[in-house]
Amino acid sequence: MIEAMLSESQKRLRGEARDFARAIPRQLILDMDADKVRYPREFLEEAAGRKLLGLRFSQDYGGRGLSWGDEIIALEEIGALPLSLGCLYSLVSICGEAFHAFGSEEQNRKYLQPTIQARLCCAEALTEPRGGSDFFGATTIARKDGSHYLLTGQKRFVVGAEGADYFLVYARTNTEAPGRESLSLFVVEKDMGVEVKHVYGLMGTRGGGTGRILFRDVRVPEENIIGREGQGGEIFYRMMIPERMTSAAGILGMGRSALEIAARYSDKRKAFGSRIRDFQAVSFKVADSVTKLDAASSLVYATAITIDQGLNRRLARRMVSEAKAFCTQVAWEVVNDAMQILGGIGYTSVYPIERMLRDTRLAMIWTGTNEVMNLIIQHEYYRDLLSRGDEGRDVEADALEAEELEEKVYE
Numbered sequence: 001m002i003e004a005m006l007s008e009s010q011k012r013l014r015g016e017a018r019d020f021a022r023a024i025p026r027q028l029i030l031d032m033d034a035d036k037v038r039y040p041r042e043f044l045e046e047a048a049g050r051k052l053l054g055l056r057f058s059q060d061y062g063g064r065g066l067s068w069g070d071e072i073i074a075l076e077e078i079g080a081l082p083l084s085l086g087c088l089y090s091l092v093s094i095c096g097e098a099f100h101a102f103g104s105e106e107q108n109r110k111y112l113q114p115t116i117q118a119r120l121c122c123a124e125a126l127t128e129p130r131g132g133s134d135f136f137g138a139t140t141i142a143r144k145d146g147s148h149y150l151l152t153g154q155k156r157f158v159v160g161a162e163g164a165d166y167f168l169v170y171a172r173t174n175t176e177a178p179g180r181e182s183l184s185l186f187v188v189e190k191d192m193g194v195e196v197k198h199v200y201g202l203m204g205t206r207g208g209g210t211g212r213i214l215f216r217d218v219r220v221p222e223e224n225i226i227g228r229e230g231q232g233g234e235i236f237y238r239m240m241i242p243e244r245m246t247s248a249a250g251i252l253g254m255g256r257s258a259l260e261i262a263a264r265y266s267d268k269r270k271a272f273g274s275r276i277r278d279f280q281a282v283s284f285k286v287a288d289s290v291t292k293l294d295a296a297s298s299l300v301y302a303t304a305i306t307i308d309q310g311l312n313r314r315l316a317r318r319m320v321s322e323a324k325a326f327c328t329q330v331a332w333e334v335v336n337d338a339m340q341i342l343g344g345i346g347y348t349s350v351y352p353i354e355r356m357l358r359d360t361r362l363a364m365i366w367t368g369t370n371e372v373m374n375l376i377i378q379h380e381y382y383r384d385l386l387s388r389g390d391e392g393r394d395v396e397a398d399a400l401e402a403e404e405l406e407e408k409v410y411e
Contacts, residue, residue, distance in 0.1 A: 014077055017078055020052055021077055032082065033082065041118070057096055057100050058100075080253045081253075084205045086250040086253070090247075091123065095168050098235055124159075126157075138153075148221055151188065166189045181230050184227075186226070197211070202362075241316065244321060245300070245303065248326075254331055266283070303319040317376065318376065338353050339354070
C-alpha cells in the first residue's frame with residue numbers, strides 16, 4: 001500500500017499485520033511447501049489471538065468493524081507469506097461475507113463468531129469436476145426431505161478440504177429453474193458425512209489441504225440454508241467481492257517481497273566489475289516492477305473505496321474484476337523479473353523466488369480465471385458506456401470530416 005494513502009490507524013493496523021507475518025515460524029513454511037503439513041490450524045489460531053481475522057465484521061462476533069480500505073492493508077502484509085497461508089487467512093473474510101450479508105443471527109453466532117475466533121475453520125466449495133469456470137452449471141443436488149435436505153454431488157479444488165470443520169456448499173435445489181435461480185447455499189459440517197476423496201499434489205500454494213469432497217445423501221438441516229432457497233446466485237455474486245479483493249491485495253505482498261529480494265541482490269551482486277543494478281537491463285526491470293506494483297496498489301485502494309461507499313454495484317463488480325486480473329498479472333510479471341535479475345541462483349531453493357513463482361501462477365486461475373475477469377470487465381464497461389447520455393465533450397466530432405455521415409458505414 002502506498003504510504004501517502006494511509007491514515008494513522010491504518011499504519012497501526014499495518015504494523016500489527018507485519019508483526020504477525022514476522023511471527024510465523026520459518027519451519028512451518030518449509031514444511032507446508034514440502035507437504036509435511038497439510039493444514040496449519042495453528043496459523044489461524046495465532047491470527048485470531050491477535051484479533052486479525054474477520055476485520056470487517058461486527059465486534060459483536062469478534063471482528064473489528066473495519067472497512068475494505070482497512071482490510072486490504074492487512075491482506076497485503078500477510079501476502080508476504082506463502083499464498084496458501086494468505087488463502088486460509090482470506091477464507092474467513094470470504095465465507096464470513098455470506099453470514100454477514102445473508103445469514104441469520106443464529107448462523108452468525110453458531111458459525112461466524114467461532115470462525116473469527118479460529119475455534120471453527122471454514123472452506124468454500126465452488127468448483128465441480130465438470131464445471132470449472134461454469135459455476136452455474138453446477139450439478140450438486142439438494143433434495144428436500146422433511147426438515148432436511150439431502151446433498152448429492154462433489155466439489156473439487158476445495159482449499160481446506162482436509163482441515164476445515166464446515167463448508168459453504170452451493171447446490172441445486174430447483175432443477176427446473178434457470179442456473180442463477182436454481183442454486184442455494186448451505187452450511188455443511190464435515191461431521192454430517194462429508195467425504196474427503198482426494199487431496200491434490202500441487203505445483204505451489206501447498207499446505208492448505210486442497211482436495212475433492214463428496215456428498216452421498218448428506219443430511220443437512222433446513223436451517224443451514226444461508227439466505228433463502230434459490231438465492232445462491234445472488235450470494236455468489238456478493239461473495240465474489242471478497243474472493244477477488246483478497247486475491248488482488250494479498251498477491252501484491254508477494255510481488256513486493258520478490259522485488260525487494262531482487263533489488264537487494266542487484267545492489268550486492270557484481271558482474272564485469274560493477275553492481276548489476278548499474279546495468280539498465282536490471283535497473284529498468286526494477287523500475288517497471290515498482291511502477292506496476294504502485295499502479296496495482298492504487299487500483300485496489302480505489303476499488304476498496306468504491307465498495308465501502310456502496311454507490312454503484314455494477315461498477316464495484318467491474319473494479320474487483322479489474323483488480324484481481326491486473327494485480328495477479330502484475331505479481332506474476334514482477335516475480336518473473338525478480339527471478340531474471342537473480343539469474344540461475346533464483347531458480348534454486350537458496351532463495352524463495354522459485355516458490356513465489358509456483359505460488360503466483362495459481363493466482364491467475366483461482367476465483368475466476370483472468371480471462372473470465374476480462375469478460376466481466378468488458379461487459380460492464382459496454383453496459384455503462386451505451387446506457388450513458390452525452391456527458392462530456394463530443395470528441396468524435398473533432399475531426400475535419402466528421403460531418404461526412406455517408407462515410408461512417410457500420411453495416
